[in-house]
Amino acid sequence: MSNESIASVTHEPGSFEHTYQPKTAFTRWLDARLPVIRFAAHFMAMPTPRNIKYVWAFGAILAYFLVVQLYSGIILAMHYAPNSAIAFDSIEKLMRDTSYGWLMRYTHVVGASLFFFAVYIHMFRGMYYGSYKSPREVLWMIGVAIFLCMMATAFMGYSLVWGQMSFWAVTVITNLFSSFDSIYPGLGTAIVQWIWGGFSVDNPTLNRLFSLHYMVPFVLVALVALHVWALHVVGSNNPTGIEVRDVKKETLPFHPYFTTKDMFAIAAIAILFAYIVFWMPNYLGDVVNYEPANPLKTPPHIVPEWYFLPFYAILRAIPSKLGGVIAMFGAIVVLFFIPWLDTSRVRSCRYRPIFKWLFWVFVFDALALGYIGSQPAEGSWVFWGQVFTVYYFVHFLVLMPLVGLIETPSPMPESIEDDVKRKAKSTQPQAVPAE
Amino acid sequence: MTTIKTTLMGLAAGLLLSIAPAAAAEQAAAGHEEHYQIPRLKWTWGGIFGYFDQQQLRRGFKVYKEVCSNCHNLGLLSYRNLGEPGGPGFSPEEVKAIAAEVQVFEGFDEQGNIAMRAGRPADNFVWKFKNAKEAAAAFGGAVPPDLSLITRARGIEREFHWYEYPLVMAKDLATQYQEQGADYLHALLLGYVDLPAGRKIADGLNYNRVFPGNQLAMPQPLSDGQVEYGDGTPNTLDQEAKDVTAFLGWAAEPHLAERKKMGVWVIVYLAVLAGLLLLSKKVLWRNIEH
Numbered sequence: 001m002s003n004e005s006i007a008s009v010t011h012e013p014g015s016f017e018h019t020y021q022p023k024t025a026f027t028r029w030l031d032a033r034l035p036v037i038r039f040a041a042h043f044m045a046m047p048t049p050r051n052i053k054y055v056w057a058f059g060a061i062l063a064y065f066l067v068v069q070l071y072s073g074i075i076l077a078m079h080y081a082p083n084s085a086i087a088f089d090s091i092e093k094l095m096r097d098t099s100y101g102w103l104m105r106y107t108h109v110v111g112a113s114l115f116f117f118a119v120y121i122h123m124f125r126g127m128y129y130g131s132y133k134s135p136r137e138v139l140w141m142i143g144v145a146i147f148l149c150m151m152a153t154a155f156m157g158y159s160l161v162w163g164q165m166s167f168w169a170v171t172v173i174t175n176l177f178s179s180f181d182s183i184y185p186g187l188g189t190a191i192v193q194w195i196w197g198g199f200s201v202d203n204p205t206l207n208r209l210f211s212l213h214y215m216v217p218f219v220l221v222a223l224v225a226l227h228v229w230a231l232h233v234v235g236s237n238n239p240t241g242i243e244v245r246d247v248k249k250e251t252l253p254f255h256p257y258f259t260t261k262d263m264f265a266i267a268a269i270a271i272l273f274a275y276i277v278f279w280m281p282n283y284l285g286d287v288v289n290y291e292p293a294n295p296l297k298t299p300p301h302i303v304p305e306w307y308f309l310p311f312y313a314i315l316r317a318i319p320s321k322l323g324g325v326i327a328m329f330g331a332i333v334v335l336f337f338i339p340w341l342d343t344s345r346v347r348s349c350r351y352r353p354i355f356k357w358l359f360w361v362f363v364f365d366a367l368a369l370g371y372i373g374s375q376p377a378e379g380s381w382v383f384w385g386q387v388f389t390v391y392y393f394v395h396f397l398v399l400m401p402l403v404g405l406i407e408t409p410s411p412m413p414e415s416i417e418d419d420v421k422r423k424a425k426s427t428q429p430q431a432v433p434a435e
Numbered sequence: 436m437t438t439i440k441t442t443l444m445g446l447a448a449g450l451l452l453s454i455a456p457a458a459a460a461e462q463a464a465a466g467h468e469e470h471y472q473i474p475r476l477k478w479t480w481g482g483i484f485g486y487f488d489q490q491q492l493r494r495g496f497k498v499y500k501e502v503c504s505n506c507h508n509l510g511l512l513s514y515r516n517l518g519e520p521g522g523p524g525f526s527p528e529e530v531k532a533i534a535a536e537v538q539v540f541e542g543f544d545e546q547g548n549i550a551m552r553a554g555r556p557a558d559n560f561v562w563k564f565k566n567a568k569e570a571a572a573a574f575g576g577a578v579p580p581d582l583s584l585i586t587r588a589r590g591i592e593r594e595f596h597w598y599e600y601p602l603v604m605a606k607d608l609a610t611q612y613q614e615q616g617a618d619y620l621h622a623l624l625l626g627y628v629d630l631p632a633g634r635k636i637a638d639g640l641n642y643n644r645v646f647p648g649n650q651l652a653m654p655q656p657l658s659d660g661q662v663e664y665g666d667g668t669p670n671t672l673d674q675e676a677k678d679v680t681a682f683l684g685w686a687a688e689p690h691l692a693e694r695k696k697m698g699v700w701v702i703v704y705l706a707v708l709a710g711l712l713l714l715s716k717k718v719l720w721r722n723i724e725h
Contacts, residue, residue, distance in 0.1 A: 050725040092511050092584070095690070102690045103697075252723065260716045267709035274705055278698025279483065279611045282587060287616065290588035371597060424724045 019045065046231075047251035048258050049238035051420050056236065057265030058122040060258075064266045065115040066224065070217065072108040073157075080160065082210035084203040087162040088292040106281035112154050113284045114273055116307035119147060127338075128359050130347030131237040137339035139230040142223055144335045149220040151308070151332075156213040158305060162206060163289035168302045170209070171201050176315075179322040200295065240419045241347025242412070250416040301376055309373030310366050316377045317389040327389065334396045341396055343404030351409045358403060362395045469631065471644040473591045473622040476677075478614050480684060483699065486692040487685045490666065492523035495682025498662050498675050503582065506574070506653075508562035511583035512686050515556035521692040522685060530556045537561040575639060577652040586616035586684045592647075616687075617680050619645065624676035627655035 020041040022028040031038055079098055081090035094101035123143070126132055132140035159170045174195050180188030197204030235244060244250050252258070276283065282290075284306060288299050304312050314331050318324040334341075349356040365388050372385045413419035479488045496517070499509070514534035517525045525533065534554040539561060544550045554561060564570040570578045595603055606612075626645035636642055640650040657675045664670050685691070 050723065089511070095688075096511065096516075102688075102694060106694075252725075256719060257723075260712065260719050264709060264712035264716050267705055267712050271702060271705045271709060274698060274701045278694055278701060280608070280613055281694075282613060283607065287588055287590040290584045371600060420724050 043232070044253070044255035044259070046235070046254040047244065047247045048236050048254050049244055049250060049416055050252045050257075051240065051250075051416055051423075052236060052238050052258075054261070054265055055121065055125045057262045058118050058125065059231075060262035061118045061266055061269050062115070062122060063224070064269070065111055065118060066221070068111045069108065069115060070221075072104045072111060073214075073217070075104045076108055077214065080210070082160065082207050084162060084206050084293070087160065087206060091161060103277075106277045108157075109285065110273065110276045110281055112157065113305070113307065114269070114276070115150065116154070118269070119150060120307075123147070123335075124363060126237075127362075128349045129237055129239060130241050130342070130344070130349070132339045133241075133342060133347050134339065135234045136230075136237065139227065139234060140339060141336050142227045142230055144332070146220060146223045146227060147335075148332060149216055149223060153213060153216045153220065154305070154307070156209045156216070158289075159209045160206070160213060161289055162293045164291040164293055164297070164299055165286045165289040165302065167201060167293035167295065168299055169304055170205065172302055174201065174205075176321070176325050179325050182320075182322050202295075237347065238416060239348060239350060240413060240416055241350070242416055242419070245415050246417060250420075303374055306370065306374075309371075310369035311373075313369040313373035313385050314389045314392065316373075317382075317385040327393075331392060334393065338396060338400065341400045343401050344407065344409075345404075346409040346412070351412045352403075352407055353410050354407045355399075355403050358395065358399055362392075365391050365395065469644050469649055470592075470594070471622070471626065472594075473618050473645060475612070476614070476618055476621060478617055478681065478684070480681070480691055481614050482611060483695065485695050487521060487681060489522075489524045490668075491678050491681045492685055493525075494662075494664055494666070494668060495678040495680070495685075496523050497664065498657070498679040499582075499682055501662055502656050503679065505563065506570070506579040507582045508564075508579075509560040509583050509686050510562065510581050512560050512689075513556070514554065514558055514560065516686075516689050518556070519689065522689060523682070527556075534558060574652070579653070582683055582686070584687050586614075586620055586680065586687045589616040589619040591615045591619050591622075614684070617684050620683065621676050621680045624657055624679070625672060 020038045022031045022037070027037060030036070076094070079090065079094040079101065081087055091105065095105055096102075098104075126140060126143070155169070155173065159166045174192055177191045177195065178188040180191060182188075193199060195205070195208075196202070197208060238244075286303065286305075303309070311328050311331055315324040315328040318327045344352060344355065346352055349359050369385070369388045369392065372381050372388065375381045377385070413422060479486060479491070514530055517523055517533060518527055518530040534556050537554040537558075538551040539554045539558050541550045541552045562570075564573065567578050593603070623643060623645045626643040627641060628644050630636065630642045634642070634649070636650045640652055641654050642649055643651045657672055657679070659672045660670050661672075662670055662675055668674060688694075
């Protein structure tokens with residue numbers, strides 16, 4: 001089938017919305033009652049800027065990992081026993097005696113890590129190309145809420161293993177609330193005991209962690225639905241950061257152009273995923289968690305999974321416990337406000353000569369915080385943790401508003417079409433003059 | 436100085452059984468602790484096509500049975516696992532005979548007394564001790580840990596500068612370094628060296644250059660010529676340590692070989708799929724400027 005004929009079937013220029021015609025008696029009947037096929041056709045025809053890069057595929061990749069996590073998680077829940085006496089052994093039983101239980105378990109564990117890997121790239125892409133700026137503020141904020149849900153789900157899922165690191169991570173994180181005692185005496189202690197369901201992290205705590213680990217993903221799926229809805233209202237951003245002016249010339253329907261492109265990206269990520277699942281399934285985890293939980297024995301270095309390390313570094317950078325908690329949550333809360341903290345009129349860092357560099361400095365800062373989070377809080381790491389923590393907030397609260405005001409944007413194309421034409425010209429092979 | 440897995444030292448230091456906490460802390464604080472760089476060994480189950488050597492597992496099982504099992508257990512392993520593919524490959528009769536050597540709690544008889552029966556292949560490995568309290572009483576308070584996951588619950592401490600981290604990570608990913616626990620265990624079994632001059636250790640503990648804090652309750656378990664293999668393999672300490680490490684590596688993950696074998700086909704499938712999808716995308720986008 002030639003390109004032209006595919007296009008004529010699915011993509012009538014300028015008429016993205018009303019291409020669906022029910023053809024059979026049943027579909028006509030259904031369309032009059034529940035126009036679900038019409039909705040899907042309309043949905044999949046979303047006009048999408050034709051110049052978006054592969055880094056935009058991380059949205060689809062995240063959807064893929066969400067499905068992988070839901071699927072493998074439901075299987076795991078069939079075999080898991082949320083009881084502190086047998087939880088650890090029930091997972092080992094699954095790994096050893098259930099048909100392909102090891103595959104489901106490693107898929108879920110590695111899938112969680114790659115879910116975060118993908119969401120971090122997705123967020124950094126949004127930051128680089130200014131995808132949070134008007135009119136995409138709500139889209140971005142729903143995304144931050146999804147990120148929060150992911151963090152809560154991942155933390156609770158890790159605790160279910162009931163290994164040494166699971167147990168002590170729960171102990172450390174729930175104990176953070178005891179810092180509220182410094183606001184009102186007894187308040188923090190009351191909250192912590194309420195969370196624990198007792199006077200220590202024990203079976204009641206594990207039971208509620210399991211219940212919530214199963215529940216929060218429902219919220220997450222609902223938020224993803226809102227995120228996609230908001231995306232369909234405002235449309236995808238693109239590398240130029242310029243809004244679409246001519247739907248016919250500057251966009252393509254999502255299906256089949258971007259479904260095909262995203263499918264390839266998902267397959268490529270799946271190769272990385274398989275490599276880790278089948279050959280290095282324990283690489284991203286902590287060996288201590290293969291020891292069953294022991295409330296009488298504290299591991300000397302309690303560290304979270306890699307995807308929490310930057311926030312863990314911020315928590316430990318502040319000398320006061322309450323201050324650390326505020327800073328750690330503040331590091332995420334500040335993301336809700338960046339649509340208004342960024343004063344630049346230009347979205348894409350492509351045309352922001354100063355902020356482009358600050359973006360990469362921020363990426364380095366986040367990686368540095370991650371590394372520091374993995375180190376024992378002693379010696380010069382304490383100092384550097386504080387330096388990078390301060391810079392994290394300076395980036396959002398000082399540089400972002402300030403640079404937007406003083407920066408002179410570099411010359412921009414007139415439109416997406418203009419940019420695409422220029423790029424096509426520059427990449428075409430130059431005609432070689434005849435001898 | 437930094438370490439790749441900050442917890443590695445801590446996890447071992449936390450082993451309740453074998454540390455006199457105050458003494459260890461004192462030693463570490465005084466800077467006396469010996470840092471022995473654990474070498475990375477080649478194991479048959481490392482790498483893309485890794486598998487467990489059946490003869491080595493049989494030798495390792497012999498070491499486990501004659502030495503380790505006097506104190507430790509493998510509670511997550513079943514006797515039937517010994518006859519399953521990818522393992523030591525004992526015949527059904529051999530597995531039955533091995534299982535029958537233990538007595539298993541069956542329930543209560545009609546008079547309400549505890550009823551025991553001979554073990555069956557479906558039973559999990561039975562510990563020599565009735566429970567942890569009996570073991571603790573026998574070893575002066577230290578409980579020998581279960582070894583079912585020992586090669587996955589241990590790692591090694593590597594020293595490098597922070598800027599070397601990306602390189603170390605890339606090398607680990609490219610070489611699939613997942614055998615840190617095995618390297619640690621092997622080095623530990625070889626780690627009982629003479630007490631360096633000037634070092635003191637607490638009564639009842641043993642000096643080991645690999646164990647964090649260097650003071651271990653377990654006395655040297657293996658030595659040259661300790662286990663008679665009977666198949667011509669030289670029974671040096673190094674060989675015994677390697678064999679029992681291989682056996683415990685298998686016990687920690689009996690499905691390892693199956694996992695790696697399946698992975699090869701999954702990667703081949705995904706590579707073909709990705710190639711076809713890339714071609715579809717290229718055909719579809721052929722005449723589109725973007």
